Amino acid sequence: MLTWKKVSGYTHRRIDDGENRPGHIKSTPILVTDGIFDSVTIANIFNKESKNIDQDIATFVYKKLIRAKKYLTNQSS
Numbered sequence: 462m463l464t465w466k467k468v469s470g471y472t473h474r475r476i477d478d479g480e481n482r483p484g485h486i487k488s489t490p491i492l493v494t495d496g497i498f499d500s501v502t503i504a505n506i507f508n509k510e511s512k513n514i515d516q517d518i519a520t521f522v523y524k525k526l527i528r529a530k531k532y533l534t535n536q537s538s
Contacts, residue, residue, distance in 0.1 A: 463498060465525050471532045473498040500530040 464472045475495035479488030504526035511519040 462492065462495075463500075463503075463526070463529060465529070471529045473529075473533055498529065498533050500526050500528075500533065 462474050462476065464474070473495050474492040476490050477488075477493045478490045482488060504523055507526060508519075508523050511522070
């Protein structure tokens with residue numbers, strides 16, 4: 462999951478669904494740090510799939526996805 466906030470910028474996380482605890486009941490799903498985010502590939506997929514939504518919104522999101530590469534490159538997994 463990629464999140465962008467005006468104040469804090471980008472974060473990349475995944476959802477730990479709490480299922481991977483053999484012999485225990487399911488835990489509450491939580492967000493955890495995830496590995497590399499391939500922003501260019503995701504941006505290109507989004508660009509192809511967003512033809513039927515408001516183009517101002519699609520352009521805004523596409524630019525944020527492309528820009529994420531610069532800010533997420535130095536984050537550790």
